[in-house]
Amino acid sequence: MAGTGVFAEILDGDVYKYYAEGEWKKSSSGKTVSIINPTTRKPQYKVQACTQEEVNKVMDTAKGAQKSWAKTPLWKRAELLHRAAAILKEHKAPIAECLVKEIAKPAKDSVTEVVRSGDLISYCAEDGVRILGEGKFLVSDSFPGNERNKYCLSSKVPLGVVLAIPPFNYPVNLAVSKVAPALIAGNAIVLKPPTQGAVAALHMVHCFHLAGFPKGLINCVTGKGSEIGDFLTMHPGVNCISFTGGDTGIAISKKAGMIPLQMELGGKDACIVLADADLDLAAANIVKGGFSYSGQRCTAVKVVLVMESVADTLVGKVNAKVSKLTVGPPEEDCDITSVVSESSANFIEGLVMDAKEKGATFCQEYKREGNLIWPLLLDHVRPDMRIAWEEPFGPVLPVIRITSVEEGIHHCNASNFGLQGSVFTKDINKAMLISDAMETGTVQINSAPARGPDHFPFQDPLLQQIFMVIDLCWPYRSHYTLPKNIINFRDDNGPSEAKPRYA
Numbered sequence: 458m459a460g461t462g463v464f465a466e467i468l469d470g471d472v473y474k475y476y477a478e479g480e481w482k483k484s485s486s487g488k489t490v491s492i493i494n495p496t497t498r499k500p501q502y503k504v505q506a507c508t509q510e511e512v513n514k515v516m517d518t519a520k521g522a523q524k525s526w527a528k529t530p531l532w533k534r535a536e537l538l539h540r541a542a543a544i545l546k547e548h549k550a551p552i553a554e555c556l557v558k559e560i561a562k563p564a565k566d567s568v569t570e571v572v573r574s575g576d577l578i579s580y581c582a583e584d585g586v587r588i589l590g591e592g593k594f595l596v597s598d599s600f601p602g603n604e605r606n607k608y609c610l611s612s613k614v615p616l617g618v619v620l621a622i623p624p625f626n627y628p629v630n631l632a633v634s635k636v637a638p639a640l641i642a643g644n645a646i647v648l649k650p651p652t653q654g655a656v657a658a659l660h661m662v663h664c665f666h667l668a669g670f671p672k673g674l675i676n677c678v679t680g681k682g683s684e685i686g687d688f689l690t691m692h693p694g695v696n697c698i699s700f701t702g703g704d705t706g707i708a709i710s711k712k713a714g715m716i717p718l719q720m721e722l723g724g725k726d727a728c729i730v731l732a733d734a735d736l737d738l739a740a741a742n743i744v745k746g747g748f749s750y751s752g753q754r755c756t757a758v759k760v761v762l763v764m765e766s767v768a769d770t771l772v773g774k775v776n777a778k779v780s781k782l783t784v785g786p787p788e789e790d791c792d793i794t795s796v797v798s799e800s801s802a803n804f805i806e807g808l809v810m811d812a813k814e815k816g817a818t819f820c821q822e823y824k825r826e827g828n829l830i831w832p833l834l835l836d837h838v839r840p841d842m843r844i845a846w847e848e849p850f851g852p853v854l855p856v857i858r859i860t861s862v863e864e865g866i867h868h869c870n871a872s873n874f875g876l877q878g879s880v881f882t883k884d885i886n887k888a889m890l891i892s893d894a895m896e897t898g899t900v901q902i903n904s905a906p907a908r909g910p911d912h913f914p915f916q917d918p919l920l921q922q923i924f925m926v927i928d929l930c931w932p933y934r935s936h937y938t939l940p941k942n943i944i945n946f947r948d949d950n951g952p953s954e955a956k957p958r959y960a
């Protein structure tokens with residue numbers, strides 16, 4: 458159970474402590490932040506509201522700890538990460554319980570998030586040893602006008618203190634996707650977990666504590682982003698910010714100083730369905746992609762662009778599957794659970810009402826109880842409706858009927874977002890051409906957008922982050938080029954990739 462057994466020391470009465478200098482501490486603010494259970498809408502947990510002085514102290518100790526960590530042999534760093542991964546997986550049940558209570562993630566998916574995070578830590582340790590063990594030797598006569606009289610040895614060194622800010626929807630996984638690469642590369646970490654999901658993240662941090670990392674190397678300060686966020690992101694002690702979330706990232710990028718920023722932001726992942734597509738396959742992927750974790754994934758299918766000639770058939774098939782989705786509490790592993798907060802539910806409702814006023818066809822009756830919104834497919838959505846462009850981050854999926862492939866590509870490319878997209882067709886030549894024309898970091902062919910398996914490129918969290926965090930020779934290189942990944946699937950369990958739209 459959360460906060461018991463080995464986790465008892467992270468709790469002070471009914472308030473979870475923050476982690477600094479290798480110890481669990483109570484904030485001197487005397488203030489706490491309440492975490493509301495999205496399902497019951499009642500307070501579930503409390504965390505410390507850390508002060509600016511506490512943040513200052515954390516930055517100082519992190520800087521000190523990082524200096525000796527950078528000198529710790531790579532294989533020793535990897536060994537500790539493997540140990541943390543094993544401890545995390547061993548304690549998957551209490552951590553998953555927090556995810557269920559804090560973010561209403563279905564029980565089985567919550568366990569999967571923890572296990573997947575352990576695997577990711579180990580993978581980073583293994584690949585880090587390989588990547589970081591290499592350096593470069595350059596000679597001068599390869600550049601015009603030079604003799605062979607100069608030599609350059611280059612290797613990768615850590616940046617220093619990495620500030621990690623993950624979002625609520627994967628508070629453990631998207632935290633370790635920042636923590637593990639930064640640590641293996643020799644950096645220190647200051648983690649600011651999302652408020653909803655903070656307790657799961659604190660349990661995860663305790664697994665690193667139990668693994669025996671040096672004091673002060675890993676730190677976790679809690680508090681509302683709106684209150685301590687600016688102080689953290691503008692702190693002179695921070696050498697790199699790794700952020701995943703919504704438009705907050707745009708604001709951070711404007712405020713942060715001359716440090717490398719990794720911004721993994723929102724998506725409006727378009728799914729283009731051609732007339733020759735396998736419509737059963739498309740429908741299955743649209744429902745899985747659009748409605749898993751109630752649509753609260755950056756990689757969720759967020760707009761379907763279907764050729765008019767097959768639209769009625771596709772919508773019929775999607776509706777048949779939507780009607781089978783179970784709706785209810787995450788503890789019962791329902792497909793659709795409460796969205797994370799009342800304000801999120803209100804925002805989603807605003808998009809639905811706008812679509813209603815402007816004449817969208819409701820394939821199901823709109824139904825909401827508290828934060829629980831029943832799955833809804835909106836057909837005949839037009840570009841003048843907000844839902845055609847905005848990210849609901851909820852179980853509501855718009856369908857736009859198109860009369861040409863160009864119209865679909867145009868809609869996809871007119872979006873402010875550029876995360877992922879997908880195309881369904883039996884013609885691989887068309888699929889490749891359309892994928893190339895879609896201005897998104899990744900295009901999945903005949904499969905829904907998705908991030909995993911986690912070693913596939915996703916622009917930030919994995920090995921590209923290691924490069925970014927450690928490659929002082931060219932720390933801004935992701936600003937010069939955008940990665941493009943076209944992934945062709947033979948089944949629906951596939952990988953994904955993202956474009957750093959705001960990088």
Ligand SMILES: NC(=O)C1=CN([C@@H]2O[C@H](COP(=O)(O)OP(=O)(O)OC[C@H]3O[C@@H](n4cnc5c(N)ncnc54)[C@H](OP(=O)(O)O)[C@@H]3O)[C@@H](O)[C@H]2O)C=CC1
Nearest residue numbers: 624625651652681682683686702703705721722723724755
């Ligand atoms: N591209 C990708 O890989 C992914 C993108 N996302 C995107 O994330 C969004 C949903 O996540 P959500 O958590 O709501 O996103 P937010 O942008 O609201 O919050 C993300 C994080 O930022 C913190 N934060 C809030 N204000 C500040 C501030 N002023 N300075 C620093 N940090 C701050 C939050 O803390 P607090 O909770 O305390 O407010 C939270 O930890 C969606 O848009 C989704 O598409 C999600 C997952 C992956």
Ligand SMILES: O=C(O)[C@H](O)COP(=O)(O)O
Nearest residue numbers: 627754755756907908909
């Ligand atoms: O936060 C998200 O939405 C993730 O990065 C997407 O991951 P997934 O595709 O594995 O759900």
